[in-house]
Amino acid sequence: MEDLSLHILDVVENSIDAGARKVEIKIYEDLKKDLLEIEIIDDGKGMDEGTLEKALDPFFTTKTVRKVGLGLSLFREAARMANGDLSIRSEAGRGTTIRATFQHSHIDRKPMGDLEETLFTLIIGNPEVVFSFAYLKNGKMFNMNTTGLKKKLPGNYFSSSEGIKVLRNELNKLDGF
Template sequence: MNEMSHYVLDILGNSVRAGARVVRLTITESPGENIYRMVFEDDGKGMSPELLEEVFSPWMTTRRERRIGMGLPLLKQGAQQCGGDLVVDSTPGVGTTVTVAFEYAHLDRPVAGDIAGSVVMTAASAPDIVFLYTHTTDKGTYRFSTVEVEEALDGVSLTNPSIMRAVQEMIRENLDEIGAGLDERTVLHNDMI
């Protein structure tokens, strides 16, 4: 996976499968502090200490349709190669928190990709779950809540394709306003062309 949005989709999907009722994604993106951090929190079923010990093994997965789970092991390896790390904290019956951090300026840090698409796609696939997404940059903070969107839509489902596109565009515009996902490596490259 070469984009943060792919990991976002994978980890949010884990929260959905864990039976969460509320899922929070908090991204802090700061060139000034040289940090790109993602925190995923859910109130799902959590993991036993035994399962938590095996969570970074690529051969361990709780899915039945495939017997390999590469998301967290690859993300941890990528974070460590980029001057960061990944930590999982989980309590059975309480939930799970996954925190991953990268050096923002590291050349091998994955680009953001379509975070808005990953959030909306997951929210639309699990309309009974509350999704809260906060993205902070050096320029400001954007907050998204499926509860607020549902109230604004007045009964129209987020699963409607035209609504999904409109919500994705709204998130993208707000992220653009705070400079989220602006990859300085891309800007430097484009300036050199």
């Protein structure tokens, strides 16, 4: 993965695989504290203790189509390379929270990348999921939620040219944030 926005896309796809219908993505950037924090909270089926213990093992996966599960271990590696770490809180039946921290100024911290494109892909590709996104950067806040946006659509789909327009208008606000 080249940047953090791709890791976010990957981890949220896991949430959706786990049956999540509500996903919260929170990013917190604080230059004074030299900290970058990414948190992904879902209401998917969660993990029991045994699964949770193995979740970061690249040779463990719940999938049946292949034998490795690299997503979370790659994300943890990215955090550790930048003097941070990744933690998972999860409870079977209740959902999962993934939290990754990074030293903001660390030379090996991957760039954020194209967050707009990640949100675009997630929202368009998963119309049944409610996404909320909060980005707090040096005291400034960007907030969005797909429930409100959906009301502006003719059908509940973002994957029509009209839906894309509505979404683009909203996500354009992230430009230069």
